[in-house]
Amino acid sequence: MRLSKTFVKTLREAPKDETARNGALLVRAGYVHKEMAGVYDYLPLGMRVIEKIKNIIREELNKIGCQEVLLSTLQNPEPWEKTGRFDDQEVDIWFKTELASGGILGLAPTHEEPMTNLLKTYISSYKDLPLYVYQFQTKFRNELRAKSGILRGREFLMKDLYSFHTSEEDLDKFYEEVEKAYDRIYARVGLGDCTFKTFASGGIFSKYSHEYQTILPVGEDTIYYNSDKSLVFNKEVFNDEVLKEFGVSKEDFEETTAAEVGNIFKLKFKYSEPLGLRYIDEENKPQTVYMGCYGIGVSRLMGVIAEKFADDKGLCLPESVAPYKICLVGIGENGVKKAEEIYQGNEETILFDDRDKRPGEKFADSELIGLPFRVVVSDKTLDEDAVEITERKTGETRKISFEELSRIVEGR
């Protein structure tokens, strides 16, 4: 992509009301645009990050046999009334709206009820199970405050997966598969070594649920972890009773703030029972379907990645989710000409800064945008038949040959 042809303009200043670092940097670097607190537009660079994260999640879920669907935003109250969750006293973040032809609708804050309800049409026999269904859907939550950039949105993108089983054993087995898939997802987006499965409070049918928490100074959660981080608790379950159950003592744990980047939950009959999702077993008897649900906030994940790897110069995105691999700058007539040549045919890998600006400004912008590498071509480098490459993460600069550059561009 040519920087001159995008409408992305790095901004000197973030909006005044943008207090979160991820929001401020993503706005300044032209990834997102703020519509109002908790509501953002995704510009071309931001779109590419979202799509890269989605594809990583999609690949890992398809590998374990999940199928993609897309459920509606507009919600008929009926299935929600069966679980009591249409009530604003019960769920206090609903956006509701009125249908011109009469009646109240909700904007889906999550999709357990419609998904369970939908599956009633398609599950009838034990032969139809197990079944794993997911979507990437915009969720709407009427938060009173939304000051965390894209970490907590009123409108945000979520991946939600639901699984359907004939037995608790089968649910347990798949739950473990999802744990492994989640580990692979967090590793691939660059958060592997700072993201931990965390015990959190359960519900009617399970003592605990699991969250995936990324250690982050501005995270909204408090977690406690042991020395090798094999045991991590959310503050809400970090009490004497739980510690006793796990046979560990308080002193072995350290406290830190963290951001939740995923959660997995054994729902069992929580939704299938009130909504009547049943199947006929091998003895021809009706049985209630076991369910699990598994979420990852996609836009929040982008925010956490932005926040986690930023420094005082700007963003610093891992290659797997960066919109492009290389920011290319040509200096002087010959440098620009050679840069044009390098750019040709590599539009998906290179963000070519072909703007009519001073090199210093281009360098500062390339650090703000935070692609993994910056490549500079100038008379000076051309004299040595080379380009200068700088790694954003380390700031390390070295000269490499055109051949080595080709290898880097092509990912060989």
Add this chain to the structure above:
Amino acid sequence: MRLSKTFVKTLREAPKDETARNGALLVRAGYVHKEMAGVYDYLPLGMRVIEKIKNIIREELNKIGCQEVLLSTLQNPEPWEKTGRFDDQEVDIWFKTELASGGILGLAPTHEEPMTNLLKTYISSYKDLPLYVYQFQTKFRNELRAKSGILRGREFLMKDLYSFHTSEEDLDKFYEEVEKAYDRIYARVGLGDCTFKTFASGGIFSKYSHEYQTILPVGEDTIYYNSDKSLVFNKEVFNDEVLKEFGVSKEDFEETTAAEVGNIFKLKFKYSEPLGLRYIDEENKPQTVYMGCYGIGVSRLMGVIAEKFADDKGLCLPESVAPYKICLVGIGENGVKKAEEIYQGNEETILFDDRDKRPGEKFADSELIGLPFRVVVSDKTLDEDAVEITERKTGETRKISFEELSRIVEGR
């Protein structure tokens, strides 16, 4: 994809309130699920059709230099109040909702105002123009009635493109580029020979807009076309004054019903003026930006394609948008074994009906699902070292070798 592993089940009956053929067939064939009138969920087969249509549109728009973004659904009234369009008297299909922290928000029925407003941050000089920005976004329209299946949704997927220019000539030039791109899009999705650019009513700044109308018995529009369909008018502008302007007479035109599958509009200053979208020209003077907008209803297009090519057995989708190319059925132990072999490695092209059902039922379902080809392997075909292939469109059946089947699967 294995049919047994999807939760798609062809249904004997469509929902009672589903009166539109496209809706009834798409529900019965497991492409979509109806949540309420005008609100549908997309199941795995339907998701694939939507994605294929989106990719065709994306490719053609990217070719002419357009950039993809994603704007929010939740709408701050402010920019809409500047054009008068937040008023329910002016735009009568708003869904509105209340923010917990106070204030009314709208759910975007279209995005001219937020897009124009957004661009104020990024357009300042003539050097920033022209600019072409599009998105695939779910739109919300509070229709009193919604009885046309996915042809008219209360929640539906739309591609909307907006262009920004320094002059009317530049707008005219790009408008023509979009016309050509639209022709390519309709041709690629299989509607090329029944979709026509149609004169429709304009607005403040243009005498006419253009719609793309597909001839369709259940279409909601009435159009008039001349013998070679080089001149097509929407009923709303088919009057003596217009006919005189074009130098043609009423008798040369035939009437038909049609469904609108796209529209293009020279907005000029309609939104840029009230919203103050200006740029500084080469003489350092502020000027108002010229705008155009260009829509295609993606889910409606899927409905039109479904409706257009259906017959009494079911759907009949063009290869470019069909979720898979081939429905594969094995009969008998050897047939099933060989079908398994054929399926391996071709999961993206073949929908393998591996269900425990009678061949007759599988054949009927394959016709309902409407993929371009059905392939049958049985003892009978194996005796001849062949498979039987049936074209859905013509019903023509012939025996082909495994080698020829490979060629068809691989699209060689």
